[in-house]
Amino acid sequence: MKQVTFVLLLILGVCAGASAQMVNRETYLKEFEKRAAFVTSIYDTIQAPGYYQIAVRYAHNKEIAVADRMFKELLRDPRGDMFWMIPCIGAYLVGKDKMSEETRAIVRNAWKTYAPYRGDTENHWCMYYSSLYLAAEQWPNLPGTEWYNGKSSEENRQEARDYLIHWMKITTTIGQGEYDSPDYFPEYAMPMFLLSEFAKDPEMKTRGTMMVDFIFADFATEHLDGQYIGGYSRIYQPAVFKPLLSGASQFAYLYLGTGEPTNSGWVVLPALTSYRLPEIIYDIALDRSKPYVEKERKRVRNVIRFGTEKNPPVYKYSYITKDYGIGSLQGGILQPIQQHTWGVRYLYGRPYTTIFGLHPYWSGWEVGMFFPEEVKTLIADVVASKGTYNNPDKWTGGSPFERTFQQKNTLIVLYDIKPGTTAEHIDGFFPRNLEERIVDPSGWIICKAGDTYVGWYPLQEYEWKEEFEAQANSLNAISRPQMERVKETGNWRLRSYKLQNGYVVEVRSKDEIGSFDHFKAELKSHIPKATLIPGSVSVRYTTLGSDKMEFVFPDKRALNGKPVDLTKTKLFDGPFLSADVGSEKLTITYKTKKLILDFKAAKAIE
Amino acid sequence: MFFCLLFLAVFSTLRAQQSTVYASVLSTKLFVVGAANPETGLYMQQPSEDTVWHHLGPRTIREFGVAVHAPSRGQLLCLASGNGVHRSTDGGKTWKITTGWQITEVLCVIIDSRDPNIMFCGTPYGVFRTIDGGSTWTECNNGIKEKFTSSVIIDYTNPSVVYCGTEDGVYRSENRGDTWKRTGLSVGGVRVVVQSPQDAKMLVAGTDDYGIYITRNGGQYWEKSEAGLDHQTFYIIVFDPNNPQVLYAGGYVTGVYKSTDGGTSWKRKNNGLSVLNIHSIAVDPTNSNRVFAGSMWGGVYRSDNSGDTWKYAGLSGSQVWQILVEPF
Numbered sequence: 001m002k003q004v005t006f007v008l009l010l011i012l013g014v015c016a017g018a019s020a021q022m023v024n025r026e027t028y029l030k031e032f033e034k035r036a037a038f039v040t041s042i043y044d045t046i047q048a049p050g051y052y053q054i055a056v057r058y059a060h061n062k063e064i065a066v067a068d069r070m071f072k073e074l075l076r077d078p079r080g081d082m083f084w085m086i087p088c089i090g091a092y093l094v095g096k097d098k099m100s101e102e103t104r105a106i107v108r109n110a111w112k113t114y115a116p117y118r119g120d121t122e123n124h125w126c127m128y129y130s131s132l133y134l135a136a137e138q139w140p141n142l143p144g145t146e147w148y149n150g151k152s153s154e155e156n157r158q159e160a161r162d163y164l165i166h167w168m169k170i171t172t173t174i175g176q177g178e179y180d181s182p183d184y185f186p187e188y189a190m191p192m193f194l195l196s197e198f199a200k201d202p203e204m205k206t207r208g209t210m211m212v213d214f215i216f217a218d219f220a221t222e223h224l225d226g227q228y229i230g231g232y233s234r235i236y237q238p239a240v241f242k243p244l245l246s247g248a249s250q251f252a253y254l255y256l257g258t259g260e261p262t263n264s265g266w267v268v269l270p271a272l273t274s275y276r277l278p279e280i281i282y283d284i285a286l287d288r289s290k291p292y293v294e295k296e297r298k299r300v301r302n303v304i305r306f307g308t309e310k311n312p313p314v315y316k317y318s319y320i321t322k323d324y325g326i327g328s329l330q331g332g333i334l335q336p337i338q339q340h341t342w343g344v345r346y347l348y349g350r351p352y353t354t355i356f357g358l359h360p361y362w363s364g365w366e367v368g369m370f371f372p373e374e375v376k377t378l379i380a381d382v383v384a385s386k387g388t389y390n391n392p393d394k395w396t397g398g399s400p401f402e403r404t405f406q407q408k409n410t411l412i413v414l415y416d417i418k419p420g421t422t423a424e425h426i427d428g429f430f431p432r433n434l435e436e437r438i439v440d441p442s443g444w445i446i447c448k449a450g451d452t453y454v455g456w457y458p459l460q461e462y463e464w465k466e467e468f469e470a471q472a473n474s475l476n477a478i479s480r481p482q483m484e485r486v487k488e489t490g491n492w493r494l495r496s497y498k499l500q501n502g503y504v505v506e507v508r509s510k511d512e513i514g515s516f517d518h519f520k521a522e523l524k525s526h527i528p529k530a531t532l533i534p535g536s537v538s539v540r541y542t543t544l545g546s547d548k549m550e551f552v553f554p555d556k557r558a559l560n561g562k563p564v565d566l567t568k569t570k571l572f573d574g575p576f577l578s579a580d581v582g583s584e585k586l587t588i589t590y591k592t593k594k595l596i597l598d599f600k601a602a603k604a605i606e
Numbered sequence: 607m608f609f610c611l612l613f614l615a616v617f618s619t620l621r622a623q624q625s626t627v628y629a630s631v632l633s634t635k636l637f638v639v640g641a642a643n644p645e646t647g648l649y650m651q652q653p654s655e656d657t658v659w660h661h662l663g664p665r666t667i668r669e670f671g672v673a674v675h676a677p678s679r680g681q682l683l684c685l686a687s688g689n690g691v692h693r694s695t696d697g698g699k700t701w702k703i704t705t706g707w708q709i710t711e712v713l714c715v716i717i718d719s720r721d722p723n724i725m726f727c728g729t730p731y732g733v734f735r736t737i738d739g740g741s742t743w744t745e746c747n748n749g750i751k752e753k754f755t756s757s758v759i760i761d762y763t764n765p766s767v768v769y770c771g772t773e774d775g776v777y778r779s780e781n782r783g784d785t786w787k788r789t790g791l792s793v794g795g796v797r798v799v800v801q802s803p804q805d806a807k808m809l810v811a812g813t814d815d816y817g818i819y820i821t822r823n824g825g826q827y828w829e830k831s832e833a834g835l836d837h838q839t840f841y842i843i844v845f846d847p848n849n850p851q852v853l854y855a856g857g858y859v860t861g862v863y864k865s866t867d868g869g870t871s872w873k874r875k876n877n878g879l880s881v882l883n884i885h886s887i888a889v890d891p892t893n894s895n896r897v898f899a900g901s902m903w904g905g906v907y908r909s910d911n912s913g914d915t916w917k918y919a920g921l922s923g924s925q926v927w928q929i930l931v932e933p934f
Contacts, residue, residue, distance in 0.1 A: 117667045117668055384637065385641075
């Protein structure tokens with residue numbers, strides 16, 4: 001009973017702190033401790049074995065024998081590759097001075113006998129090598145016969161170090177490969193947290209801390225109350241229309257106090273570390289007093305065939321206000337399977353706080369660009385783990401037939417879809433809980449989501465389809481009172497079967513444009529002019545902000561008569577973050593504060 | 607004395623006919639990175655073991671290929687895997703990954719039978735070579751345009767000559783991979799290149815979407831082999847080591863094709879095959895009637911009559927990327 005009361009009190013306490021008001025450093029640190037206590041609170045009571053249960057028991061100095069027993073049980077038959085390595089070494093490092101000699105020996109032996117798969121993508125390699133690095137530091141001077149891969153401690157440490165330095169270098173010169181991923185944020189954050197806390201080598205420890213800062217700074221400039229503003233490299237279907245389900249949002253809750261309370265396992269080990277978010281990153285994450293544009297350059301993960309460049313550039317453009325954010329990638333295939341090219345996200349109406357569109361494309365060619373298995377059978381391979389990949393109704397994925405052009409809070413999306421391709425239609429997602437969804441005779445679809453207004457002008461005829469969802473998706477979060485109150489009956493899908501297609505999206509807040517009626521009136525006098533014939537798709541449009549946009553598919557963009565050259569995009573370019581391509585240096589600025597993350601020198605300078 | 611001699615003679619004959627089958631299993635249908643995946647990797651058996659296979663080495667590392675050093679009677683083995691090139695010098699009891707982080711998703715590995723310190727591997731990032739048994743690996747893609755490499759072979763008559771099949775054709779090197787020139791075959795998606803055991807100038811290439819090509823002059827000119835072929839995607843082609851007129855080929859929904867005229871014409875030989883996606887084929891060098899076919903997610907099939915009929919031979923549900931049969 002006492003335990004239940006304690007947890008309830010914690011929830012009440014953390015909910016009160018989840019209003020995302022900017023607070024001073026002292027208050028922030030106190031509230032952070034409360035949230036950290038909350039996110040770890042249930043793990044030392046769970047009786048089922050698990051690495052987080054083990055780590056928290058060691059950290060809380062509670063039931064050490066139970067933690068030892070769990071470790072022993074879990075390591076009887078380890079599975080999970082790098083998803084095993086990270087929590088295993090994390091739990092070990094948290095508890096190594098408290099566990100029994102026998103448990104220490106069992107953990108050591110697991111790193112001799114279980115050979116994890118290294119994976120085939122950046123988050124896999126990042127987790128694999130961070131764990132291996134820490135393990136090699138823990139057990140130095142051992143010959144290859146004592147390691148699962150036959151390499152000595154020193155060989156493993158060196159190889160892991162080389163990879164990690166390489167990854168940090170490319171990330172800080174040409175951008176992250178699995179960029180801005182709400183769902184894969186933890187897979188990068190967690191290993192960097194562990195390096196930051198546990199690396200013995202002072203340089204690697206500093207680099208780990210700097211990478212956590214880097215990842216958080218990137219997120220801080222592009223989130224809205226814990227929701228990552230799209231586009232993204234990777235997102236899973238539940239989180240694409242229920243943004244607060246994502247892993248990044250769980251970290252946002254812990255480190256920023258935004259979003260909703262969560263007890264996700266991903267945040268447990270970070271919550272046990274001594275890392276505290278630098279004040280300057282907290283400040284930029286919470287300050288939405290003025291709208292701003294954030295431009296970033298990322299990169300496509302390794303293209304291994306059907307392409308001319310190993311890591312083509314990704315250009316991301318976001319516009320963020322206190323009420324909403326709209327962001328876009330330039331379009332095309334910029335990541336396999338789970339790309340989210342553009343989206344609007346706003347505060348109103350959890351859990352469906354988003355409007356977005358896509359061409360739900362899939363092909364062996366697309367996955368063959370990134371995976372080495374046989375092209376003809378790759379789709380079946382992919383569907384084994386990403387079940388919606390070849391579903392024409394899916395809500396994630398990029399398309400070679402899609403391009404975007406964004407200017408502040410106006411977005412144009414064009415499509416010139418090859419006949420016979422998978423999914424000969426485009427879709428738009430409109431949540432069911434919008435206050436208004438008006439189909440105006442002018443052609444605009446005009447939506448109201450609290451203080452955020454969204455106009456969508458389809459360039460071709462379309463139809464509405466009602467979506468149904470079997471049940472609320474309760475992934476990850478254990479306490480989401482708002483979500484439980486929502487009766488989930490389905491959302492709206494705008495579907496258009498025209499292959500030469502597109503739309504214009506205008507987003508404004510009440511603060512920006514006044515009343516919803518005024519927004520409606522403004523839209524009616526702004527009608528795009530489009531040419532939509534195969535091989536010649538273009539649109540001319542004057543925005544509500546009086547900017548003249550001309551967009552010719554695929555990549556000819558002009559703003560107020562001047563060509564837009566995306567190739568000049570910096571690594572980070574916004575009011576808070578600045579970094580040149582190739583620089584290895586991120587400068588974070590907020591009012592009079594400054595933090596420079598200099599990866600070349602492995603130094604953070606305030 | 608007579609009986610002793612007879613026993614020795616019979617024993618020697620039996621021993622001479624013994625062979626070992628190696629199967630490299632990439633995945634099962636259930637493979638998901640990070641999940642509790644079923645066992646995959648390297649398996650071996652004696653043909654007499656029917657459907658029984660014995661696992662060797664790491665268990666879930668996305669293993670594409672295997673190389674066996676025949677002169678060492680299989681003591682030296684290499685694996686091509688997602689984790690790199692693994693090497694064993696004790697017949698698979700212990701292993702070491704010889705490559706570093708740069709070499710990943712290794713699709714094939716070969717050992718120079720004359721000098722086992724020399725090995726090549728093909729990867730999505732091109733060809734890599736070691737000359738010191740794997741202590742160091744060097745990228746050697748000079749001259750290769752599309753680096754994705756599915757197949758590498760060393761000319762058995764001249765170890766300086768190496769061929770590789772990439773995404774834009776078949777390349778030839780005359781200096782052990784230091785530099786490459788594209789041969790006369792410039793189609794995309796070359797999946798396999800093999801050399802005739804009788805005529806080193808005769809090469810056969812299987813491609814994804816473009817069918818089978820044959821050269822009889824070391825690659826200068828290639829001819830498309832079409833007679834009898836209803837398919838265009840071939841992942842594996844092998845010669846019968848005892849009869850270079852006999853070839854087998856398999857690929858996407860092809861089942862097994864057989865040629866008895868050196869690749870000029872082909873016939874489908876699918877009696878008993880319940881899976882038609884074939885990724886690997888091997889002929890037993892001690893008995894040409896015995897042929898193994900590794901399917902994609904259907905395990906291994908075996909024929910004891912040169913492909914006329916097939917029967918299931920184990921590794922249920924497996925994607926068998928490569929099969930080798932060695933005469934020991």
